[in-house]
Amino acid sequence: KRTGVPEAVLAEGKTDEDLTAIVRAHVDAVGRVLVTRVSAPQMEKLEAVFPNHVQKSRAQTICVVHSDAYPEPPRTGGTVAIISAGTVDIKVAEEAKMTAEEMGCKTIEIYDVGVAGYHRLILEMEKLKEARPDAIVVAAGREGTLPTVVAGIIDAPVIGLPVSSGYGAGANGEAALLSMLQSCSVISVVNIDAGFVAGAYAARIANRMQAARAGKRGGEHQ
């Protein structure tokens, strides 16, 4: 039952007091809690208040705080791939990744393929097919093309994750979101920067796939 959508706290806009109180409540209640959109001072505070109990992603803005009883996320056997193109997209991609892992999935991370470098992109996609992901999150900013291309090559359900980047008209993820909604490929979309939603949605699919493979009745509510 730990593989349902994990407890998650949106740090942005919370005072240090509120944030640590809410985090502590969740840790006490369920053992582990995901904290997203954490500022640098907030992260410092969390590490001071919960020493040795904060697991940060490479992007220093996402973490899990855990109790002694739950030092590890569960393992389910579902597999989620996370793809992004640019440095600026990694922060959002990492949020999706950490969420999927927190829901028990194995993740495959491909952070450096762009629409410009076709040969490499196609090569990577061929390798990815072999890894047989259950669902794929594709984070993309600027003009947001990557999910369309990936869904044209590989058959697993693709979740388009628009990233707020760029400047000028269509900046802040607007062009990316609209591109994905207008995509000629069959993809679904989450809101701009919504790495948490994308990761949880992908993991939900992956965990149900794994249950089906395992012959378990899938799809019940946890």
Next chain:
Amino acid sequence: KRTGVPEAVLAEGKTDEDLTAIVRAHVDAVGRVLVTRVSAPQMEKLEAVFPNHVQKSRAQTICVVHSDAYPEPPRTGGTVAIISAGTVDIKVAEEAKMTAEEMGCKTIEIYDVGVAGYHRLILEMEKLKEARPDAIVVAAGREGTLPTVVAGIIDAPVIGLPVSSGYGAGANGEAALLSMLQSCSVISVVNIDAGFVAGAYAARIANRMQAARAGKRGGEHQ
């Protein structure tokens, strides 16, 4: 291999000549073709040109044209539920349904539950859980709440399908789309009125679930 995304033709904006030519080409090549956003005169034309080979949905704006060799869509064993609330949403919901069926899925249709009638909604959702759908398309116009509520009750992946309806600010599906993107539940979204994409996405998930249940390696490209 017939269970991949089906051939589909967007009738809107095509001349009668272009439309029938493209439809015939697809029918000849692959046996069956989905035609979406068909006007009343276009539908008449199609029925005249392909007598006894046009299968219409209840909404008179979607149909499949087929050859003698393929009188039926395939059957896969995947299950997709299609939920909508208002009369005006049915046309778009039907497009999703016909697409999912064309991809071999069994569909469950619940077209009359609204956020207002809670008791009935919750009852229907309890029944739906028992039917264990692999994926759920929820079509909703006006303020677009229904996908959020459904995803809060049932565990299968929910695809929010905003419907262009209403008048005034936020009309034409804008409020519905934004609501779904801002949803507190874990859902993914397709574009306004994109019943075809929603149905194909749901069926893709369902068919992969079925393959997993059947012990087949899932997720390869057709």
Next chain:
Amino acid sequence: KRTGVPEAVLAEGKTDEDLTAIVRAHVDAVGRVLVTRVSAPQMEKLEAVFPNHVQKSRAQTICVVHSDAYPEPPRTGGTVAIISAGTVDIKVAEEAKMTAEEMGCKTIEIYDVGVAGYHRLILEMEKLKEARPDAIVVAAGREGTLPTVVAGIIDAPVIGLPVSSGYGAGANGEAALLSMLQSCSVISVVNIDAGFVAGAYAARIANRMQAARAGKRGGEHQ
């Protein structure tokens, strides 16, 4: 006559000098003044300048400054309920609440019901019906569903109060406002974050209801 729309000062964007001068003028003239959208340094300043004469709401961004002659708001007998779902909505809900109290109303505060937790929501609404509020302010951010649901369950006039929250498309209360304007329920709406207007509008209705109950001719201008 103190139950009309209270004097209110919008602190945002004012210099400390302007703010304290305007507040003092109002306190001297009418005894009590509501101050809204107060920053932390502004609040400190107010407390320093008017020691023991500043009544803060739980949200540290709203307060009443009063003279010795008017240490208490009036009491009318009207009843206003204030409902919100998320922590982030409380600040705006508190502005509505303090305004309604400043206009003499009793307030009922329900700050922790969400659309996700149906059973609890419906329970709370049944209790609220028993309390017979004269008007209900429902603050909601993100996708802004709560007012629609509340107005479907309970008969008192509902004022939808969109709250600026979330990120991505439809953020800053835009999705919430559009949802409320497109609502299938019969509700009215105020601007995003306009807790003051929502509270004053609800209190106006409540005080007129109370006057009607008391057999007094209602609706005259104060």
Next chain:
Amino acid sequence: KRTGVPEAVLAEGKTDEDLTAIVRAHVDAVGRVLVTRVSAPQMEKLEAVFPNHVQKSRAQTICVVHSDAYPEPPRTGGTVAIISAGTVDIKVAEEAKMTAEEMGCKTIEIYDVGVAGYHRLILEMEKLKEARPDAIVVAAGREGTLPTVVAGIIDAPVIGLPVSSGYGAGANGEAALLSMLQSCSVISVVNIDAGFVAGAYAARIANRMQAARAGKRGGEHQ
């Protein structure tokens, strides 16, 4: 119990067959049904199908269809005023008026006061005060000022009803809606052209006021 929000059918976009079927179902079930946003051919059809059972408003786009058993709306004793400025606003104002009457209210109609003709406006408002309306719907297009002005003069709750009119920037009711949301007066707002919602909201307040005056417990759900 007939004074709750009336059955209403939005004719716009419905086929003649669907429209008459839905109307008949409502008439059979509850005796009377409001039909809104009716086109000229739809109205002709309704009058042909339900001869002598269609009550049209002055604006030929709204009507009530009724059974022999319910030839009249109920009478409650609540009073709703409907104010508008321009010819173009009358259609929407009439929708509010017919809805309020259908909910049992007496209505006061003031359709010819504009912000330009102050002296007359103020005179009319003084007369209106004497009539003591329980709620006031103010329909206004173009720059949408009238609700702000009315709410500055008279104390009953004002519902701003933006009307889609004008051309150029801010046309189709956008300027009117934004003006009302930014109003310096304490008013609430409904969506552009939402005469049905405005009328029902006003009548809900008026009927509860009347219940309070009559010493009845008010505000329960019908």
Next chain:
Amino acid sequence: KRTGVPEAVLAEGKTDEDLTAIVRAHVDAVGRVLVTRVSAPQMEKLEAVFPNHVQKSRAQTICVVHSDAYPEPPRTGGTVAIISAGTVDIKVAEEAKMTAEEMGCKTIEIYDVGVAGYHRLILEMEKLKEARPDAIVVAAGREGTLPTVVAGIIDAPVIGLPVSSGYGAGANGEAALLSMLQSCSVISVVNIDAGFVAGAYAARIANRMQAARAGKRGGEHQ
């Protein structure tokens, strides 16, 4: 010839070095220069660099820097009225006023009339008619009604000057600009916060009126 549109420097976004260099160049070349949208540190800098040669408006964000040769603006005999309603509008109104004075006009300042306080507004307008202004700038934020009302009462050309204020939908002057563009009165409009343009436009009209009164051929280019 000094009564043409004055040299003006937009301080916003300029470095201290650039700003003082450009100001000095203008002062040296033409004797006086208007500096608009000046931040507090920029103003300090200007006063340090040009001691006793900076004339500030009441709003501390606009000033004229002058040479010893031109300690005073010219006098033409044209008359411009500047009207605003709220404290927040004064900064922008002052920019219009200082610009008109820099172009030689006498200005009449009415900073405290609002649409709410009709009796006073009408009184002030009657007095203003007696003063016979050649042009009137009306600054208004929020819902931007005041220019419409003024132009309904008094015959001189009215320039609507939308002010960025308020919060929520239509904030930052958007509702005010749209209202003025949709106005039922005959007014013209400048951009949001464009006090400089409004003042210069009004002064241009006033100075040509004065030339006509003086029997001088008007309208030639300076």
Next chain:
Amino acid sequence: KRTGVPEAVLAEGKTDEDLTAIVRAHVDAVGRVLVTRVSAPQMEKLEAVFPNHVQKSRAQTICVVHSDAYPEPPRTGGTVAIISAGTVDIKVAEEAKMTAEEMGCKTIEIYDVGVAGYHRLILEMEKLKEARPDAIVVAAGREGTLPTVVAGIIDAPVIGLPVSSGYGAGANGEAALLSMLQSCSVISVVNIDAGFVAGAYAARIANRMQAARAGKRGGEHQ
């Protein structure tokens, strides 16, 4: 007193019956009425109902209907220039022109100067200076540059009149309106296609100029 803003009827969206009734009422009351945005069938109807009493502009969408007593507009001596660049702008320019003439002004029409043909533009502007217009209306669609250029060359007050034309982003006059609001020249603006407002505003200035030249006290209300 006939030189104040003329009676004007917006034909758009009115039924034939309403239109002719309103026109007749105005003609009876004040002798002449301007009718704007008239469709071809409406114009035919007007000419049938008021034979020999309809004066059409070259653009067949604007006319004056008059009584036998007022076969001519008044003559004041004010002068308004109307400038436009493209064929598509003429319809709107004509509305401004007919309005100014209806208010007694002499008009100067320059309908064929564009920003592309500089030499001709500058030549025409030199000639226009000699004609000494009191105010200049400049109609411009697409990118809306012309008012900026004209105001840089000639000193009379320029009213920018954006015209809805073009396709793609910024179409329907949006680019033109924004350009004019952002103009580096000192101009004022009216709404898109608002030829009536532009013409009336220009004529108001011109008639006051003429009054000043004639030594009459100017600017009083009619």
Next chain:
Amino acid sequence: KRTGVPEAVLAEGKTDEDLTAIVRAHVDAVGRVLVTRVSAPQMEKLEAVFPNHVQKSRAQTICVVHSDAYPEPPRTGGTVAIISAGTVDIKVAEEAKMTAEEMGCKTIEIYDVGVAGYHRLILEMEKLKEARPDAIVVAAGREGTLPTVVAGIIDAPVIGLPVSSGYGAGANGEAALLSMLQSCSVISVVNIDAGFVAGAYAARIANRMQAARAGKRGGEHQ
């Protein structure tokens, strides 16, 4: 000198009389004229009025009308490629093509490559490299990816031409335009559906390239 930007008439919104008059004037003056955005009835009219002198593109909405003296466009030696993906984009692509040919260029037309079919796309691009186009117009609707991909493969300047297609959010070319503006490739953009501008811009580059190859001084104004 015939290779400069050709005379072009925008048929849309013109009456038959105006259209044929303007076309005739151009034909008489310069021998050939391009007519764009022509409706079916307008095209019939043109062919009736100028029998045997109308050259239509495959898309029946663009044509050249010519005199007997100029039965052919000039030949320059510049080469322009026109690429598009979908049937719906061809109409706009044809406008670019006919414009470039009218300016004397040889055109290469590739109308059936999409981002989905990579292998074929890359193959076609390799062939196109061999053809050495001087400039490339890439028309793309929906999510507008194609120009980004083409510019990543081939070195000639790419002009992105967004096409109004699709439905829902980002429809009518909005997503395509924003995508192109946010492109990671180095491309330039014209407005939505602006095939004429794209074709003329490409031909201008191509003709100057050809002049450079021919050792002629390039870049002078015709």
Next chain:
Amino acid sequence: KRTGVPEAVLAEGKTDEDLTAIVRAHVDAVGRVLVTRVSAPQMEKLEAVFPNHVQKSRAQTICVVHSDAYPEPPRTGGTVAIISAGTVDIKVAEEAKMTAEEMGCKTIEIYDVGVAGYHRLILEMEKLKEARPDAIVVAAGREGTLPTVVAGIIDAPVIGLPVSSGYGAGANGEAALLSMLQSCSVISVVNIDAGFVAGAYAARIANRMQAARAGKRGGEHQ
């Protein structure tokens, strides 16, 4: 081969560590790297880390970092002109210029011509014609007219570069972008503030022109 689009790093939003690491990697790999949108502290950091190897543009926000092996950009013989009107546009113009120089082009800088000062503008354009630029970048903020005017006078391909400036409606380059897209001249456009793209696009054209002049086969991919 060094004349292809140069390596470029967008500094905005990068940490000092990331920025210097990426810059160092590029310098090591290819000898020179362009760094754009650099903040003042970032520039200081770069100069400290790469002493004597940072070449700044006049606008202190763009630079090239180079290795000892590549102290100079290449020289090709292509010529790019960069035109802007206001001080505020120079920063963006400089980005285009430095990019074009980094690609080997000679640049001609004209930073002080505005649409207002016609005589000077036309003079400068006549001089520019003599210099025979291969491509012209025109940066313009506010209402963005300059590219339209330049393209009307001179024949080389014009790239419109909108600059984010101004305040109020259409600010931040929106009016400038829309103006350029709606331009009556034949120009192409890049995104707001995209000096890098404009410069690279212009240099690409110029280098291909030079190759054509030199008799080299042009247009191959580097």
